[in-house]
Amino acid sequence: MTEELYLKDSYIREFDAKVKEIKSDYAILDKTAFYPGGGGLENDIGYFINSKGEKINVTEVKRDENNEILHKVESNSSLNVGDIIKGVIDWPRRYKMMRLHTASHIIAAIAYNKFGSLITGGHINPEYAKDDFNVDNKDTLIDIINEANEIVKKAIEVKVYFLPREEALMIPAIVKLAGRNPPNIPIWRIVEIPGIDIQADGGPHVRNTSEIGEIVLLKVENKGKGRKRVYYTVKP
Template sequence: MKELYLTDCYLKEFDATVESVKDDKFVVLDRTAFYPKSGGQPHDTGMLVKEDGTQFPVAFTGKFDGSISHEVSVEGLKAGDKVKGIIDWDRRHLFMQYHTACHILSAIIHDETGAKISGNQLGEDKTRVDFNLEDFDRELIKSYEAKVNEIIDRKIPVSIDIMPRDEAFQIPSLVKLKDAFPPEIEDIRVISIPDVDTQACGGTHIANTGDIPHIEIIKAENKGKNNRRVYFKFKEN
């Protein structure tokens, strides 16, 4: 299966062939732009449309045994059918904005405190970043909001590169991840925001920081020893 979102996060529609259907609702295609739930980023939703115009809403997208499965709410698709995939763009675009903003905030937290980022979860209303830090200064955390917004205002282009493993792990910020990628993974997808952040990531991202709304840090929590969590959302225009 070809994962089209890896090289083009802005692809809203695509043509594909159904490879298999399980239980009349779990559809595997030969190629897809639907992002499967993973890495803290929620799944895409949208529609598969047959050549005769029949619509099959996609309610969930996940990756199972190496294949991306599209859960449809209408029965009738079968192997060999030609379909057009249509992404729910408003949902996808929001998660692209949140994901890139998450990278920016994570980079600032790491640069300012040395903390290691332990996870994140994107949401439609707010997004969270988890990190390991002993001392928790809420006023300092709040100050990172202005730093993120300043980077957003600089309108920095965001690049996506798929690099050979050896080349990717020559980048200082990626060296620490080397052991996290099994040796059989030969190519590494790298998201770069020049002078801000460079990291391996399989998610979808905005093409320019200027396309992200300003953020507002709304909550900071202790989640146990050295485990801290920050929530942020986009400011209303």
């Protein structure tokens, strides 16, 4: 399987890798820093530079049915099995989503710890995030965003580490998405904001809450009885 570099270091912007396989317009590498999307977080985009110095745009990254990571490239790209390429992430896009992703963990933690509320759905793109919570009151979400901003200012280090599944399952609320089953894999990646939140998570995050900046509430929508959707972003 492709080595997933972002699992240990979300700040890798460029990397060298070997092309293992070509499937139609998709390339499979021996290692990658491109996040394939998942958990509501959009995939990375960027480009490759081949041995001839040619730039090859990567327009989509996803997993296939075998959990391999596929990088979609232009159909006329000069790319062959065995080639050594340099992969380059669209960093401004990725970093904005990292900031929003860590912000979403803080918001989810406050919702759970203070109101017993779980996320019932969500999505993060480079422009904004949206999360659905099983809460009745719009003001509850406004208060949560305000409290999240106070936590951001505390400049708390975000820790990433790995635990055996049995040990991770002993942590209360390790999965905070309603209806989501715990990952059926032997080793879990844990993202912890000490004193605030701890979750099983496979996506890129910032190293410190201070990098999030200010969380800006965009709007709250009523999505039915006991369900509200909150839209938010982070200041540039």
